[in-house]
Amino acid sequence: METLLFWIFALVGVGCAGLVVLHRNPMSSAIYLVATMLCLAGLYALLAGPFVAVIQVLVYAGAVMVLMLFVIMMLNLREETLQREGSLMAWLIAGLVGLVLVVAVIPPFPQTPVGTPPSTFGTIEEVGRKLFTVYMLPFELTSVLLLVAIIGAVILAKRRTF
Amino acid sequence: MIPIPYYLTVSALLFVIGAIGVLMRRNALIMLMSLELMLNAVNLSFVAYARLHNDIGGHVFVFLSITVAAAEAAVGLAILLTIYRARETVDVDNLHLLQR
Numbered sequence: 001m002e003t004l005l006f007w008i009f010a011l012v013g014v015g016c017a018g019l020v021v022l023h024r025n026p027m028s029s030a031i032y033l034v035a036t037m038l039c040l041a042g043l044y045a046l047l048a049g050p051f052v053a054v055i056q057v058l059v060y061a062g063a064v065m066v067l068m069l070f071v072i073m074m075l076n077l078r079e080e081t082l083q084r085e086g087s088l089m090a091w092l093i094a095g096l097v098g099l100v101l102v103v104a105v106i107p108p109f110p111q112t113p114v115g116t117p118p119s120t121f122g123t124i125e126e127v128g129r130k131l132f133t134v135y136m137l138p139f140e141l142t143s144v145l146l147l148v149a150i151i152g153a154v155i156l157a158k159r160r161t162f
Numbered sequence: 163m164i165p166i167p168y169y170l171t172v173s174a175l176l177f178v179i180g181a182i183g184v185l186m187r188r189n190a191l192i193m194l195m196s197l198e199l200m201l202n203a204v205n206l207s208f209v210a211y212a213r214l215h216n217d218i219g220g221h222v223f224v225f226l227s228i229t230v231a232a233a234e235a236a237v238g239l240a241i242l243l244t245i246y247r248a249r250e251t252v253d254v255d256n257l258h259l260l261q262r
Contacts, residue, residue, distance in 0.1 A: 006164045010172045017176050017199055021183035026191050033195050036176075040202055043169065047213045052224050056205075059228050064198065064235045071239045072191060075246050094186050098178045117216050127221050135222050142229045149233035156240035 006046055013039030026072050030065060037061040049122040169210035176203035190245070190252040194238050201231045 016035040023029045037060045044053040120126050131139055176199055183196025205224045212220025246252055 003164060006168065010168070014172060014175050014179070017179045020195055020199060021179055021187065021192070026189060029192055029195055033198065036199065037202065040206060043172070043206060044209050046164065047169065047209045049209050049212070049221055049224075052205075052209055052221050055225060055228055059232055060198075060202070064232055067235055067239055068191075068195065071243060074243065075191070075252060077189075077191075077252070091186065094182045098182050101178045101181065102174050115216070117213065121216065121218065122212075122221055126218050127225065130218050130222050131225065134219070135226075138226055142226055145230065145233055149236050153236040153240040156237070156244050 002046060005042065009039045009042040009046070013043070026077060027069070030068050030072060033068075034061050034065050037065070047122075048117050051122055051124045051127050166210050166214045170207060173203045173206040173210065176200075176206065188253050188255050190242055190254050190257075193254070194235070194242070197238075198231060198235065201227065 013036050016032040016039065019032040020029045020036065023032065037056060041053045041056040041061065044050075044056055180196045180199035180203060183199065184193050187193055187196065205227055208220040208224045208227070212218060242252060245257065249257065251257070
C-alpha cells in the first residue's frame with residue numbers, strides 16, 4: 001500500500017512539475033503546480049510528517065497558489081505574448097544539462113537502515129516543542145520577515161507609476 | 163518502507179525541472195512558479211533526511227522555509243504587477259532597461 005502510494009505521488013508529482021514548465025498557458029501551469037504541491041504533501045505524510053503535510057496543503061496549495069492565480073487573472077496575458085518561447089535546440093540542450101544535473105544532485109545513497117519512528121514523530125506537538133525551544137530565534141525572525149513582506153507587497157502593488 | 167534515496171531522487175528531479183523552468187521560460191510568472199518548485203524540492207529533501215535520522219529539526223526548517231517562500235511569492239508577485247503596469251509585459255527578454 002505504501003509502495004503504491006509512493007509511486008502514485010512521485011510519478012504524478014514529477015509529471016505535473018514537467019507540465020508546469022512546458023505548458024504555454026500560465027493558468028494551466030498554476031493548476032499543475034497545485035497538483036505537484038498536493039503530491040508533495042502526500043509524500044510528506046508518507047515520511048511521517050503529518051504537520052508539514054498539512055502546512056504544505058494550507059500555505060502552498062492554498063495561500064500561495066491563490067495569490068498566483070489572482071495575479072495571472074489580473075495580468076490578463078494575451079495569446080501573442082505567450083507564443084515565443086525557446087527553440088527546440090535550446091530545449092534539447094536544457095534537457096541534457098538537466099540530466100547531468102540530476103546525476104550530480106543525486107547524493108551518494110545513504111544505506112543506513114531506517115527504523116520505525118516514535119509515534120509522536122512529526123506531530124504538531126513535537127514540532128512545536130522544538131520550534132519554541134531550540135529554534136526560537138529563527139522563529140521570531142520569521143515574524144519580522146513576514147512583516148517586511150506584507151509592507152513591501154502593499155507598497156509595491158499600491159503605487160500607480162514608477 | 164520505501165528507501166529514503168527514492169525520495170531524494172524525486173527531490174533531485176523536481177529541483178532540475180524547476181531549474182530548467184527558470185532558465186528556459188521567458189514568462190516571469192512561470193519563472194516564479196519554477197522557483198517555488200525548486201524550493202519544494204529542497205523541502206522534500208529536508209523531510210526525507212529528517213525521517214532518515216529521526217530528527218524533527220528538518221520539519222522545523224521546512225516550516226521556516228515555507229514561510230520564507232510565502233513571503234517571497236507575495237513580494238515577487240507585487241514586483242511583477244508593478245513591472246506589468248509600467249511596461250505592459252512580463253516577458254523577461256523585453257525587460258532590458260539596464261542595458262541601455
